[in-house]
Amino acid sequence: MDRLLPLTHRIRSSLAAPQFKGLDHFRTIRPRVRSWLRIFQGPAGRLFGSDAVRRRLARAHSLAGDQAAVDTLDERMMRRCIELSRVAGKAGELPFAAVICKDGEVVAEIANQVSRDGDVTRHAEIVAVSQAQRALGTTNLQGCTLYSTIEPCPMCSFPIRETRISRVVFAISSPMMGGASRWDVLGDTHISKRMPEAFGPPPEVVTGVLSKEAASVWRRWNPIIWGVIRLRGVFGPS
Secondary structure (H helix, E strand, O other): OOOHHHHHHHHHHHHOOOOOOOHHHHHHHHHHHHHHHHHHHOHHHHHHOOHHHHHHHHHHHHHHHHHHHHHHHHHHHHHHHHHHHHHHHHOOOOOOEEEEEEOOEEEEEEEOOHHHHOOOOOOHHHHHHHHHHHHHOOOOOOOEEEEEEEOOOHHHHHHHHHOOOOEEEEEEOOOOOOOOOOOOOOOOOHHHHHOOOOOOOOOEEEEOOOHHHHHHHHHHHOHHHHHHHHHOOOOOOO
8 A cells, every 4th residue: 555655646746737748758658648547447546546536537648639639630741741842852942841731631732932933932831821821712820730841931930920820830940040949930929919910829839740751851852951051050950
């Protein structure tokens, strides 16, 4: 009995404020949650587990499942981005790409079009935002998630805020030019408070999704350029 009490204390503490940090963390914690459920649903539950603890364990299991579903969708959409970027690199573009989805359905997907159109504003994220507005028939993209192989730059981040996109997910950060990590356009609350009619609230930002896969596209596309970019700190670790 005395040996079981510390276990109870650890479980209660770990469930006080559960935080799920992505698919890898979920894969680590889910077997533990399942084993705890078995413990507290059996005779041991009557020995030192209360109904409140069992309910909290069940809730943790449900939250873990919800997080896994989000992570699975994020990875699926990011793989579409990575494949688009691979095709763009073969076509002579820089291997950037973006996908926008709503309710799990793709509403826009495009690769960089700067070289093709001879226009430096034709970044994948901006073109994708334009496509999504036309596809949905509105400039309000609330509820949409934008996926990008590289962190959106400030030029791309302002349209994201103006169209009220709810989530931004990218594979590789850009400490030098990123609209979140460098200039914080995506996270700035001042513009939405001062001009709520023009800018939506800061979107949820998720980083590092399939970063190694996205980086491999760049390495294969041009290992010299990739090496220079990394040396200069344009892109973050992957």
